[in-house]
Amino acid sequence: MPGKDVGTSDARDARRRWRRRVPAGIAVLGCVALVALAVTGAATPGPGLNLAQAGHWVYNHVLRAAFHIDGSGNVDAKADVDAEPGSIVAQGETKAYVVGPSRVSEFGKSTLTVEGSTGAAVNEMPVALEARGGPYLVYREAGQVVRPGDPPLTLAAGGKLGQPVVTSAGSLWLHQIDTGLLCELRPGADKLTCPAAAPSRHPGGLTVVGDRPVFVDTMADMMYPVGAGGLGEGTGLGVDVPPTARLAATDIDGRVAVLDPAAHRMYLVDTAGLDRSRPAAEPVVVNLPPGEYADVASSGRTAVVVDRAKSTVHTYDGGGRLRESTPVPPGPSRLSRGEDSRVYVDSADGGHVLVVDREGQVTPVDVTGQGRPAPPPPAAPPAAPPAAPPQTAPSAGPPPQADAPRQQERPRTPAKPRQTPPAERVAVPASPPGAPPGVRATAGDARITVNWGAASPNGGAVTAYHVSWTSSAGSGSRPLGAGARSTTLTGLTNGSAYTVTVTAQNSAGRGQGSTAAAVTPRSQDPPSAPVGFGAEPDGNATALLTWKPATANGSPITGYRIRWNVDGKPGEGSGSATVGASARQYRVRGLEIGTQYRFYIRAVSAAGVGPEVDDPTIPESS
Secondary structure (H helix, E strand, O other), X not given: OOOOOHHHHHHHHHHHHHHHHOOHHHHHHHHHHHHHHHHHOOOOOOOOOOOOXXXXXXXXXXXXXXXXXXXXXXXXXXXXXXXXXXXEEEEOOOEEEEEOOOEEEEEEOOXXXXXXXXXXXXXXXXXXXXXXXXXXXXXXOOOEEEEOOOOOEEXXXXXXXXOOEEOOOOOEEEEEOOOOEEEEEOOOOOOOEEEEEOOOOOOEEEEEXXXXXXXXXXXXXXXXXXXXXXXXXXXEOOOOOOOOOEEOOEOEOOEEEEEEOOOOEEEEEXXXXXXXXXXXXXXXXXXXXXXXEEEEEEOOOEEEEEEOOOXXXXXXXXXXXXXXXXXXXXXOOEEEEOOOOOEEEEOOOOOEEEEEOOOOOEEEEEOOOOOOOOOOOOOOOOOOOOOOOOOOOOOOOOOOXXXXXXXXXXXXXXXXXXXXXXXXXXXXXXXXXXXXXXXXXXXXXXXXEEEOOOOOOOOOOOOEEEEEEEEOOEEEEEEEEOOOOEEEEEOOOOOOOEEEEEEEEEXXXXXXXXXXXXXXXXXXXXXXXXXXXXXXXXXXOOEEEEEEOOOOOOOOEEEEEEEEEEOOEOOOOOEEEEEEOOOOEEEEOOOOOOOOEEEEEEEEEOOEEOOOEEEEEOOOOO
């Protein structure tokens, strides 16, 4: 018969005949073996089969080990790894990688033993993304991408990178900030392809909507689908977002989560306009509690944000309704999304993790290294009775003669075995506590905020923490309770560098202190005016605005606000724009040729808005 694969048909018939003869017991044993392989992860996927990785690995630098947390919040595996404090863990199909600023260690997920260690590609903490064919390590500042594995791959991505994203198929998407190129690295590929480019010099970032990459332009307040043919038709966000806005890596029930950290606000923007399936609904505006926010993540139906100032994780549904507010240990927390779509919030020392599932259920997990109790040893089987002597069949012959009666012996009382007295337990005296991990000092205006993790008690409960500081302007110390994990030092001298040390104390005394990097409090006034601001005609009814950076005055500049109008007529021909802190020029298009306009600019920071400067020009034709 044409097109028939004879070999395949014969093999299929043979398998059918074999299955008919398979004993039931062998089939059951095969199922048990498959279940065991699935649970332990010892099974090696066949060629072309990339399984989504479940659960999350976290590195606890106090215990010097990586721990695996399953989806239900149980710690079910541990691998001892000597890595740098602050290391993160990224898992692939058969191996996991403990990644620090200068070293990467790998261990087998089935053996839980370290198989090698190499120097990091650059001295920078990367963004780790777990995906089919991955994981990927993206070094944003250095513009490099590493895909560890066998063989490993290192790519130069063409300059500084924005926040990377991945699709469920394992494609990594990157935004080259300087060129605006939007590039893809497919699973197994060894080079980037860049099918699209963002609008020139427009700030923004990538997200994934419906498993497709989307570029959000935070200057024009637009979003565009990205595909092999470039940028698709854009649609408006329906809300004015700043250039410093942060995006969740995936959508939340068809909405993009846009975080405005400075305004303590989150927008949930409907993406229906991307495919024109229905009219887009109005954006949902979520006013966050006052605090310090830096990132937002999505578990599919829930937005997750971390308030670092109050050490609290807030979760919201797709309608902007608050689901839960959960405390976390003080200090910087790492927010990541696993390949299982759960969001994981790791504490700075890796000793605590929050697991947020797709529906927004929050499960706190203490990563303490306390394993499950070992089962008791099996009871020894009872001693077998002495074997009876073999019986011999009677043979014909004369009857045996009766022996003379023996004198009855008295039963002997068995001697009692000597009982060894139990070994006397010797109490191990407590020693001073370990150094508090993760000590971090953050300077403000005449103040410093200090955060740290719990110190190891070393046999005696921690009873107090002592925070001390020194500088050329003076020194001091402050005792705090055993539950304290942060404090704010006030009344300090601006412009003087301070060194802060945290020490733990128990019944045995004070332990070794941990010292944070020196910081300098400074007054946080609004920024100064941009220097050298000028407006010039640039042809084709366009004006080119240029300037040099403003002085920050203690608080980093977050952007520049620009506005314009017909000179002497504030309400005529007016417009405005906001650009990022790194911008040094801006083009205003669509002006009226031959009409003099006046252009204004001012710098913005968290401390406020600086003074405005202006300059006029007359647009010309090209």
